[in-house]
Amino acid sequence: MQDLLLSEQIVAVLVPVYVDQSYSYRVPEHMVPSGGLRPGMLVRVPLGPRSVLGVVWDDDAQFKDASRLKDIEAIFDDFCLSDDLRKFVDWIASYTLAQRGMVLRMILRGEEALQPDKPVKAIRLVGDVPNRLTKARSQILSVMENGLARSKKEVMEEAGVSSAAIDGLIKAGTLGYCELPPPALFEEPIADFAPPTLSDSQQEAANEINACFEAGGFQGMLLDGVTGSGKTEVYFEALARCLEKGQQALILVPEIALTNAFLDRFTVRFGARPAEWHSDLSQKQKNRVWREVAKGKARVVVGARSALMLPFRDLGLIVVDEEHDGAFKQEDRVIYNARDMAVVRGHLSGFPVILASATPSVETRNNANTGRYKHIKLTSRYGGFAMPDIRLVDMRSDSPEKGRWLAPSLVNAVNETLEAGEQSLLFLNRRGYAPLTLCRSCGHRFQCPSCSTWLVEHRFRKLLMCHHCGHSEPVPPSCPSCGAEDNLVACGPGVERVAEEVAERWPDRRVVILSSDLIHGVAQLRAELEAIAKGEADIVIGTQLVAKGHNFPAMTLVGVIDADLGLAHGDLRAGEKVFQMLAQVTGRAGRMGGKGRGLLQTHASDHPVIQCLSKGDWEGFYTYELEQRQRAQMPPFGRLAALIISGEDREAALMYGRELVRHVPQGSAVRVLGPAEAPLAVLRGRYRFRLLVWAERSFGISSFLRHWLGQCPTPRGSVRLQVDVDPVSF
Numbered sequence: 001m002q003d004l005l006l007s008e009q010i011v012a013v014l015v016p017v018y019v020d021q022s023y024s025y026r027v028p029e030h031m032v033p034s035g036g037l038r039p040g041m042l043v044r045v046p047l048g049p050r051s052v053l054g055v056v057w058d059d060d061a062q063f064k065d066a067s068r069l070k071d072i073e074a075i076f077d078d079f080c081l082s083d084d085l086r087k088f089v090d091w092i093a094s095y096t097l098a099q100r101g102m103v104l105r106m107i108l109r110g111e112e113a114l115q116p117d118k119p120v121k122a123i124r125l126v127g128d129v130p131n132r133l134t135k136a137r138s139q140i141l142s143v144m145e146n147g148l149a150r151s152k153k154e155v156m157e158e159a160g161v162s163s164a165a166i167d168g169l170i171k172a173g174t175l176g177y178c179e180l181p182p183p184a185l186f187e188e189p190i191a192d193f194a195p196p197t198l199s200d201s202q203q204e205a206a207n208e209i210n211a212c213f214e215a216g217g218f219q220g221m222l223l224d225g226v227t228g229s230g231k232t233e234v235y236f237e238a239l240a241r242c243l244e245k246g247q248q249a250l251i252l253v254p255e256i257a258l259t260n261a262f263l264d265r266f267t268v269r270f271g272a273r274p275a276e277w278h279s280d281l282s283q284k285q286k287n288r289v290w291r292e293v294a295k296g297k298a299r300v301v302v303g304a305r306s307a308l309m310l311p312f313r314d315l316g317l318i319v320v321d322e323e324h325d326g327a328f329k330q331e332d333r334v335i336y337n338a339r340d341m342a343v344v345r346g347h348l349s350g351f352p353v354i355l356a357s358a359t360p361s362v363e364t365r366n367n368a369n370t371g372r373y374k375h376i377k378l379t380s381r382y383g384g385f386a387m388p389d390i391r392l393v394d395m396r397s398d399s400p401e402k403g404r405w406l407a408p409s410l411v412n413a414v415n416e417t418l419e420a421g422e423q424s425l426l427f428l429n430r431r432g433y434a435p436l437t438l439c440r441s442c443g444h445r446f447q448c449p450s451c452s453t454w455l456v457e458h459r460f461r462k463l464l465m466c467h468h469c470g471h472s473e474p475v476p477p478s479c480p481s482c483g484a485e486d487n488l489v490a491c492g493p494g495v496e497r498v499a500e501e502v503a504e505r506w507p508d509r510r511v512v513i514l515s516s517d518l519i520h521g522v523a524q525l526r527a528e529l530e531a532i533a534k535g536e537a538d539i540v541i542g543t544q545l546v547a548k549g550h551n552f553p554a555m556t557l558v559g560v561i562d563a564d565l566g567l568a569h570g571d572l573r574a575g576e577k578v579f580q581m582l583a584q585v586t587g588r589a590g591r592m593g594g595k596g597r598g599l600l601q602t603h604a605s606d607h608p609v610i611q612c613l614s615k616g617d618w619e620g621f622y623t624y625e626l627e628q629r630q631r632a633q634m635p636p637f638g639r640l641a642a643l644i645i646s647g648e649d650r651e652a653a654l655m656y657g658r659e660l661v662r663h664v665p666q667g668s669a670v671r672v673l674g675p676a677e678a679p680l681a682v683l684r685g686r687y688r689f690r691l692l693v694w695a696e697r698s699f700g701i702s703s704f705l706r707h708w709l710g711q712c713p714t715p716r717g718s719v720r721l722q723v724d725v726d727p728v729s730f
């Protein structure tokens with residue numbers, strides 16, 4: 001391959017734009033690096049009027065007349081995407097039907113990311129000390145006494161002097177400028193820095209994982225342990241094995257679980273902080289992590305789903321924590337599930353992948369049941385703490401007073417918890433004040449101008465908001481339809497309304513509300529979570545933000561305001577999602593001792609999901625759910641893809657959907673349903689229709705889709721087609 005590239009001096013380059021194919025470029029002889037030009041190397045190439053960063057790909061370059069090709073502008077031979085990573089790009093594109101260029105775009109950053117950090121400008125002692133010293137000058141000198149170089153800002157702060165005072169000493173020749181190498185960015189985690197003493201069951205689990213490492217190669221593992229069973233310490237052992245082998249490791253977490261508490265635990269265990277990767281980093285911070293990961297110097301990355309696309313030099317392990325979480329699915333541009341793609345990446349590169357969860361996805365559980373994944377179980381909580389005692393509050397008999405949302409038995413339970421000096425969590429997975437606002441006089445409902453949804457009142461911010469497109473408007477003083485004043489009524493509860501009731505019932509208690517609207521950025525969320533963990537709140541009211549992975553030592557009561565929320569959705573995964581969310585949120589109770597309790601307010605106490613939850617019968621839930629899926633031949637027993645057709649013109653979108661159906665190849669083994677209105681029939685001003693494609697489990701649905709869609713006309717005008725293979729919600 002190398003010789004071929006050299007002799008012909010034409011290479012194929014994949015560029016991060018909306019194309020599937022690579023382009024051919026000429027390589028000027030003088031540019032070829034001494035070791036040769038290899039696939040994977042980063043290059044800058046002209047593309048239309050611009051220059052972009054691209055990657056030499058081992059596609060066959062088209063051997064056109066070389067004189068008509070454009071030249072590569074620069075080669076960055078320090079940076080080379082591994083063969084595995086390039087295969088991964090090809091694989092994702094072929095599976096999701098995305099353009100390869102768009103997949104590459106998830107990996108590459110701008111050229112700034114390739115530049116090393118600049119040396120730091122600093123000052124140090126260089127010459128004689130003047131005879132007469134002002135107070136400011138002697139303060140500066142005492143700070144500089146030990147001869148070490150310091151940044152000017154540091155000296156100003158420590159000596160309490162102005163910049164001008166320092167300049168004076170520089171002019172006098174006493175101090176001079178110097179350059180310091182940039183500080184090391186990521187210290188190396190140490191495999192045996194502070195290993196904990198594992199419980200017997202943890203040790204057993206760790207042994208199974210270690211055996212996989214010794215065997216080498218790919219192995220999918222489900223680390224299936226109840227909430228508080230100590231899964232983290234177990235997969236930390238796997239991390240230690242990976243570090244011992246000199247390889248890099250990646251821990252994927254749902255964005256929000258990236259807490260300080262987790263990072264601290266890692267630091268205590270391995271003696272160094274891992275590199276972090278999430279949406280709240282600045283571009284500069286991201287560039288650094290990217291560069292250090294590519295060089296192999298950032299050994300462990302803890303990150304949200306996009307961390308899977310980092311250019312690891314030598315990746316040896318991926319852990320997907322809370323693998324069931326919906327946050328791993330990316331729903332725009334390249335539509336993929338980072339959990340599934342993590343397994344693919346392990347497969348292509350030949351390393352183990354650990355999926356950890358207390359409430360595994362039905363797909364993953366099935367893979368464990370059938371032996372595709374190793375099933376590693378932790379069945380009790382670490383430290384012998386009991387699982388929470390779950391009880392149902394039947395809202396038909398034990399109902400709240402009018403205009404209230406907490407049933408009498410839940411109010412009692414909160415009172416008891418307060419008296420014991422412990423924490424309560426009231427959970428409602430609904431942002432805002434009320435899900436629906438209407439005019440009492442004329443019945444007018446507030447609808448989003450560009451989506452088929454109702455606007456949600458956010459009373460703290462005095463806004464009506466659309467949770468789908470972000471549209472917001474002030475709450476009007478009078479009804480826009482009939483003009484009646486002060487006659488709007490809120491229907492149903494959101495977290496803000498529960499907070500209102502809590503403030504009325506327990507005015508002297510410390511209450512924290514955790515909802516994404518009220519939290520600005522990761523830093524604030526981390527601070528709030530830490531405060532709760534320290535016991536600086538008596539009652540926590542929250543949406544799913546609090547349901548995930550946290551350890552709140554004083555929390556012993558979890559009250560779920562509406563356990564049925566979501567059960568009635570037509571969605572195939574409705575039951576699974578409700579089960580996971582409620583098992584997780586009640587799992588916050590009594591993790592560190594105390595008698596944990598969960599109270600579920602429900603109108604559907606007979607529903608199998610609610611029944612399994614109340615009995616703590618998680619096996620029962622999986623058995624029930626898998627039976628349902630098998631009967632319907634739904635995933636994981638059949639395969640699905642969703643085709644979303646959208647357009648500004650409703651009729652045009654619908655017509656295109658019908659046209660696709662007419663082109664389904666004769667005699668094909670799939671069933672195509674629709675076009676029907678998509679669950680959100682209008683979103684951001686676009687009408688949406690959906691085709692569902694069903695196939696048997698072993699059927700290659702991606703290649704079928706490519707073949708089929710390849711024969712269809714491309715959409716015209718504003719009409720767009722989005723392909724979602726293995727949709728999460730439908």
Ligand code: ADP
Nearest residue numbers: 196197198199227228229230231232233382551
């Ligand atoms: P989960 O399985 O829910 O992820 P964690 O890993 O968060 O559980 O563990 C629950 C709690 O038990 C944490 O506070 C953790 O520090 C503690 N813990 C788990 N294993 C050990 C151990 N071997 N030694 C000391 N503490 C442990």
Ligand code: ZN
Nearest residue numbers: 448451466469
């Ligand atoms: Zn909207």
